[in-house]
Each structure stands twice: as structure tokens, then as C-alpha cells.
Amino acid sequence: MFARHLDSLDNIHEIAVRIHGATAALELEDGSLRVTASIGVCPLAGGTEERYLLVSEILQRADRAMYQAKAGGRGQTVFSSNVESPQMRS
Numbered sequence: 001m002f003a004r005h006l007d008s009l010d011n012i013h014e015i016a017v018r019i020h021g022a023t024a025a026l027e028l029e030d031g032s033l034r035v036t037a038s039i040g041v042c043p044l045a046g047g048t049e050e051r052y053l054l055v056s057e058i059l060q061r062a063d064r065a066m067y068q069a070k071a072g073g074r075g076q077t078v079f080s081s082n083v084e085s086p087q088m089r090s
């Protein structure tokens with residue numbers, strides 16, 4: 001999902017909370033189904049470096065954050081700024 005014109009990380013977090021809530025209990029004809037979401041977020045502040053990122057790099061950052069969220073357990077949201085890039089690992 002891409003979202004534009006969000007003015008703070010709190011707004012992004014609020015959207016993630018709503019997604020988690022919407023997927024928490026899905027009602028089906030034969031009962032309910034519990035679903036969790038692992039969300040990876042790549043916020044862009046519009047700085048010079050971020051302005052020239054390729055879409056593939058943005059998706060890679062969000063993907064790394066999503067896998068970090070999966071590793072953290074059910075129903076997690078991780079921002080890419082909290083995830084080490086492969087170059088940062090020792």
C-alpha cells in the first residue's frame with residue numbers, strides 16, 4: 001500500500017492499527033477466522049536522498065521491515081528506519 005500526504009509517523013501508525021483491527025476477526029459463514037497482519041513501513045520524509053530512491057528500493061525497505069515484523073510475532077508493525085540494512089549487519 002502506498003499512502004501520500006501523511007504528515008507524521010503517528011498518522012501512519014494509526015493506519016496500521018486500523019489495518020490490524022480490520023483483520024483481527026473475520027466472520028465467515030461457518031465461523032470466524034483469526035487473521036494477523038505483519039506490516040512493513042518505509043516512510044519517506046522527502047529529503048534529497050529519499051527523493052531519488054527507486055521504487056524497487058522503497059519496496060525492498062518496506063519488505064525488510066515486514067519480515068522483521070513477522071520475526072517479532074503476530075500483529076506487528078515495523079518502520080524501515082528501525083531495520084538494519086544488509087550493509088549494516090556485521
